[in-house]
Amino acid sequence: MTVLVTGGAGYIGSHTVRALVDKGRSVVVLDNLQKGHKQAVKGADLVIGDISNEELVTEIIKKYDVTSVIHFAADSLVEESMMEPRKYYHNNVIKTIKLLDAILKNSINKIVFSSTAAVYGSPKEVPIQENIELKPTNVYGRTKRMIENVLEDYDMAYGLKYIALRYFNAAGACVTGEIGEDHSPESHLIPIILQVALGKRDKLIxxxxxxxxxxxxxxxxxVHVSDLAEAHILALEALEGGKDSTIYNVGNGKGFSVKEIVLEIEKFIGKEIPKEISLRRPGDPDILIASIEKIKKELGWHPKYTLYDIIETAWRWHNSHPQGFEE
Ligand code: UFG
Known part of the structure; x- marks a missing residue:
């Protein structure tokens, strides 16, 4: 019983692989390394290749006796998705459909899918519950909503059981300090502030x-990336225990403003971060806070890490790996 993790060399994927391996699960990673890092995969075999390669996916399923899939592999930059929608519809939608073909043909009927809070758009009410109307405001969010629809239809028609996890803002790094966040280019708030602190950037905009x-x-x-990893494991175990398909938010249930994050990091590192206010970034909603009642109640998941833990682990990772994974 092996778990196939697509995109397992990426940020959230690699932390999930690590957590699965720590739980004694057999894992194989499929990643094309366009964004992922070889060194981020700990304790599992890594196959370098594409999720749309049906022959390769079939070969992996047979060789490793794969019985379930956690599907991370995707492009996930909101701004880029607006500039290059073809890339996003191709990589996130078409390729995922090909992956689903391969796994269904091989009689696998369990999948945990990486979705996103970007499916909600700019909801008026927070905390956001899973059952509100989805109004994504960017292409990235639309590609994820599309796959949620595909999964719903494939469940009805082919009995494919899925749990889609809608992530809020993943942050932090593995407490062991071995793996962490390494995006190129980096666009996320917390790593950018830490790069300023380390002198790799002049200032935060x-x-x-x-x-x-x-x-x-x-x-x-x-939400701490290791809490996210744990949510995947619980989702997988629930499917294995016969749970029906469903969707969960995964966040901390608490909101922090950009200024509050800066202040917390300044307090933590004991120095001021040079910063400048600029224009809005297109498509940023005012407030996104998850309601996490559903996943707490149904899977028994709850976030273990605080904002302080996020900052502490992220700082430790960035400080000890200023060049990221150095591949
Ligand atoms: N921000 C800055 N300066 C920066 C970077 C970010 O002010 O240099 C601000 C953003 O405007 C935003 C906040 O910090 O208000 C967080 O920005 P991130 O880029 O870290 O994260 P986002 O909330 O934009 O995006 C995250 C994920 C997306 C996902 C989205 C769902 O990275 O993949 O949440 O809402 F789609």
């Missing part, structure tokens, strides 16, 4: 201070 929030900067729900 805060994208807008005229949002409808208490201090004018956007509020987000930051």
């Amino acid at each position: 805060i994208y807008g201070n005229d949002y409808h929030t208490k201090d004018g900067t956007c509020i987000r729900d930051y």
Whole structure:
């Protein structure tokens, strides 16, 4: 019984692989290494290749006796998705459909799917519950919503059981310090602030201070990547135990503004971060905070790590790996 993890060399994927291996699970990773890092895969075989290669996926399933899939492999930059929608529809939608073909043909009927809070758009009410109307405001979010629809239809027609996890803002790094966040280019708030602290960037640009929030900067729900990893394991175990298909938010259930994050990091490292207010970044909603009641109740998941833990683990990773994985 092996778990196939697509995109397992990426940020959230590699932390999930690590957590699965720690639980004694047999894991094989399929990653084309366009964004992922070989060195991020610990304790599992890595096959370098594409999820749309049906022959390769079939070969892996047979060779490793794969019985379930956790599907991370995707492009995930909101801004890029607006500039290059073809890339996103191709990589996130068409390739996922090909992957689903291969796994269904090989009689696998369990999949955990990486979805995103970007499917919600800019909801008026927070915390956000899973059953509100989805109104994604960017191509990235639309590709993820499409696959959620595909999964629903494939469940009805072919009995493919799925759990889609809608991530809020993944952050932090493995407590062991071995793996962490290494994106190129980096676009996320916390690693960018840490890069400024390490002298790798001159200053932080805060994208807008005229949002409808208490201090004018956007509020987000930051969830530790190892808590996210744990949510995947619980989702997988639930499917293995016969749970029906469903969707869960995965966040901390708490919101912090950009200014609050900066302040917390300044307190942690004991120095001021050079910063400048600039114009809004297109498509940023004012506030995104998850309701995590459903996943707590149904899977018994709860976030173990605080914002302090996120900052502490991220800082330890960035400080000890200023060049990332150095491949
Ligand atoms: N921000 C800045 N300056 C920066 C980077 C970010 O001010 O240099 C701000 C953003 O405007 C936003 C907040 O910090 O208000 C968080 O930005 P991130 O880029 O870290 O994260 P996002 O909330 O934009 O995006 C995350 C995921 C996406 C996902 C989205 C769901 O990275 O993949 O949440 O809402 F789609």
